[in-house]
Amino acid sequence: MGFIAEGNTLVWEDAEQYAQYVKDHGIIQFLNIYNANKDRFADQFKWGDEVEYILISKDQDGKSFKLKLRAHEILDKLFQEEKMNPDNVDYLWRPEYGRFMIEGTPGKPYIGMGRQLLAVQTSLQGRRASVERYLKQDESIVTLASYPLLGVKQTFTEPSGQVRGVVAESQFLPDTVINPHFRFSTLTANIRKRRGGNVSINIPMFKDTNTPAYLDSTTYISSPSTSLSSTKPYNIYMDAMGFGMGCCCLQTTFQLSNIEEARTVYDHMAVFAPIMLSLTASSSIFKGYLSDIDARWTVISQSVDDRTPEELGQRELKHNKFVINKSRYDSIDSFLSRSSSFRSEYNDLDLVYDKDIYNKLIEGGVDDLLAKHYAHLFIRDPLVIYSDKITIDDTKHSDHFENIQSTNWQTVRFKPPSPGVDIGWRVEFRPMEVQLTDFQNAAFIVFSALMVKAVSDLKLNFYVPISKVDENMKTAHNRDSCRVDKFYFRKNIHNNSPNGSIESEYELMTINEIFNGKSDFTGLISIVKRYVQSLNFDFETNQTISKYIDFVSKRASGEIKSISTWTREFVRNHPDYNHDSIVTEKIQTDYLARCLDITNNIIHDPEIQGNFN
Template sequence: MGLLSQGSPLSWEETKRHADHVRRHGILQFLHIYHAVKDRHKDVLKWGDEVEYMLVSFDHENKKVRLVLSGEKVLETLQEKGERTNPNHPTLWRPEYGSYMIEGTPGQPYGGTMSEFNTVEANMRKRRKEATSVLEENQAVCTITSFPRLGCPGFTLPEFKPNPVEGGASKSLFFPDEAINKHPRFSTLTRNIRHRRGEKVVINVPIFKDRNTPSPFIETFPEDDEASRASKPEHIYMDAMGFGMGNCCLQVTFQACSISEARYLYDQLATICPIVMALSAASPFYRGYVSDIDCRWGVISASVDDRTREERGLEPLKNNNYRISKSRYDSIDSYLSKCGEKYNDIDLTIDKEIYEQLLQEGIDHLLAQHVAHLFIRDPLTLFEEKIHLDDANESDHFENIQSTNWQTMRFKPPPPNSDIGWRVEFRPMEVQLTDFENSAYVVFVVLLTRVILSYKLDFLIPLSKVDENMKVAQKRDAVLQGMFYFRKDICKGGNAVVDGCGKAQNSTELAAEEYTLMSIDTIINGKEGVFPGLIPILNSYLENMEVDVDTRCSILNYLKLIKKRASGELMTVARWMREFIANHPDYKQDSVITDGMNYSLILKCNQIANELCECPELLGSAFRKVKYSGSKTDSSN
């Protein structure tokens, strides 16, 4: 969730008064880091994953499942039993936005050897088992992206009612502030986004129109004029940060060998983000309704959109400096490597003074405009104790802005005075039900980075086309129905892609000739005469590597899952959930998910995650059925 400072949080008005101070010193902190480590090379290739979990409680007697607001207590227990007792403990636990959420990572980053791939799933299993061991009876940790009845009456345990009047953090009609993590960063973020925006956030998700869904589908909010104005016909309306940041995801961070390699990986993986997002689609339900989207990305983007009406282009600029085209949670806006420059076809709003300052300090144009674009944003949280810092040895002001620009990729400079290198974070994936699936997606992306670097691959297309792909990726059944712009010849970069693109085409040539629309099946599995396919390329790489038998079998099992999800032989989690609800005996084809249906779905998800039942339509034969006791709940209790 980014920077977690401790101290006394400031109100939005107080934070606003210090915004220029934070930006000015944030840039100074970045410059200190850059000049200290810009020439650093040969850092070891390291990487690690982040899995977010929801805590749920099953009421088997009444056929209900609720989110348990015990995240802080669970986290404290896990940290006390783990890293505080043993600094080398194999898992780390961190807070997340929801007080029903926790985040788990490996205790140490994975290294560059192939055998590391065979330890990912075991570590994820350990995390699930550890977290489960500190829960109460009939409780479970679930890796579901969105809780289907989030925001419905009584969705939390203990139950709290929303507080839409002034004084609350979100003023939501649906999401109680008690469901927000108690760390002051989270409620302050929520309140300050609303105050900066000048109104509540607005999330409108298209409803899935089933046979008995009202037509038109219209929600009415007679007690709330703001909601009445904001809600749209044929859409599910939501009004709080928790509807986005209260979802779970799966992320991977890579340490590169140098800054140039990090910038190259950042660009190449940015084009892969919408593809993997569609492949990992797992969130079709919102606020008790069946939606017409399969991914959370647009929901979370709207949930933290702090832009004013002026910045959104709805009113003339008067009190603000910029028109800003996107929420601060969105796809990237510029490539960072030299080979990406000619594909930067999105108008980039930048702070010109910061841009000129960075150029004068020796930062190149591409990196300078990237940072100057991030810094058009205001800080959203500030702690009184963290206003005046040592810019040469601290980076809180830089991270304040950096960590609240939540984009598909994040370019991460090393922390000051550390042995950590230049990193990039891959952020679009939806979390999956099982440790096997989550491991498969992580291994696929990490292996892809190894192949990109080894074969000097070039996936770059105009960034505007990546944005179009992002929109397609979130649609229902995008993995089967969507067509995505993708580069046709990914080997044109020659042998020096990282240092400047080798034989890349002259920028005067028509970029349109370099890419075409492809299905995800073609991109992942290949199609003769069109594209070789990412899985065949990965398989070719594996054949040329020395890999022990167990590791090779594990990797091939993971790639088999990705391959079959792409072809449609196996369902995405989103499609499987839709089918489950559609076939539920209580479902009335009206797009409504009742408590009983939600209970059945989450119970089934938990049984699948703990290998208490099989699910061949979701996992196929690739799933290794090694049973373990990782659940404290069963419907027979």
């Protein structure tokens, strides 16, 4: 979720007056970090993952599931275990947005490659078991990207709550779904207040044979915070941050040897992000309806969009400084690397950035590309300000910098070292959707780690223009994009001295072609396999990694379905489904039971698992 501190948070009316102060001092803090660490080198390759879980419970009659709103109680017990031996814990636990969500990470980062790769699935299994110790008899945790009936009319939480609370003011979600830590309620309320009304999330509904254009008046409203409210046919409308930040994801973070390697990895993984979003797609039901998208990303993007009408370009700029093209949760807008494979033409978006902040960064010794990157991030206001942490020592703390940095939720995040901690330059890879089994999650975690190392060690070149990356992000959301759509991808990923026209460097390819190759393109699977062979792992490590890579290969080829495709087919084949796009409580009950049986190895479903356990 990002930077979480202890203290008293300010409501937007009070926080707004400190916004510029926080931004000014955030830049000072970054300059202190940058100048202290710009020449840092030879850091070990350290990495880790974050997995988010949903807590559910089953009614005594066994006829329905509910979101169980007591994740914070379980987290309190896990925190106590951490405090008993903070320097030697197997897992770390952190609160997430939903009162039904738990986030777990390894207790310590993995170092290097080799047998560390075997520890990933073991860690995931151990984390799941650690949480399960504190579950009640009727409770389960599941690694599910989106809860199907979140926000439906009937009660969907245990305990139940009343909608139209003072924090989210949602007609669908009660405030009780929000984690009780004050940061989350403040973030929710301040986004709503800053933009001047509730967030407006709109995604296309899957049009089945019996789907009417309009099902109910609340489902299709597209802009409730203005006097020009309108309705859209075949539209799923949601009105609260919880619909997006209540989704679960799978993230990985990598420490590189120095700032230049981190900048290069950041660029190439940004290009790779929409490809992996499509490959891991696992969310196709929202607010009780089958959607016509396969991925959560746009739902989260819209759920935290705090732009005002002026920043959206709907009104003349008077109170705000910039027209901003994207939500603060979106794809990146500029590349950072100064390597020989980078061409300035790849940064083909009209980057919006704060010129004053840019000049301060240049004067502080930061180069043009990095200065524009942070001047772009700092066009955003801080959303959560702690009243007792406004005046702090900029040489010892980075709270103000992290306030802006950690609420720019982009597909990849470039992370500087932290003051007073022996941590180097890092890259966080954020697009992947969580999978049902520990094996599947481990496969994507390990594959992303191998890809990062291959990019760096083999000097792979994924560059395409940023505008094409944005188009790929849109394509990644399409229904069954992993099997039927094409993505812009570089023809020659070994060419590190590009010349000639930019347009000649890339073409449209399917996910299968990108991973498994075609006549004139060596797929990423072959490259990663050869890279693994060069590392001379022991037999057990090679055997395990081979299974992970083969699973990814078969997901890319379509032999193994994405969870989104499998979910949609499960609903459409269910005897209770009327082919009207509505996911009933009975359908959800059977669906979640099936997911739990797969997760817990009670059944094996080859459609989404292949022959892998």
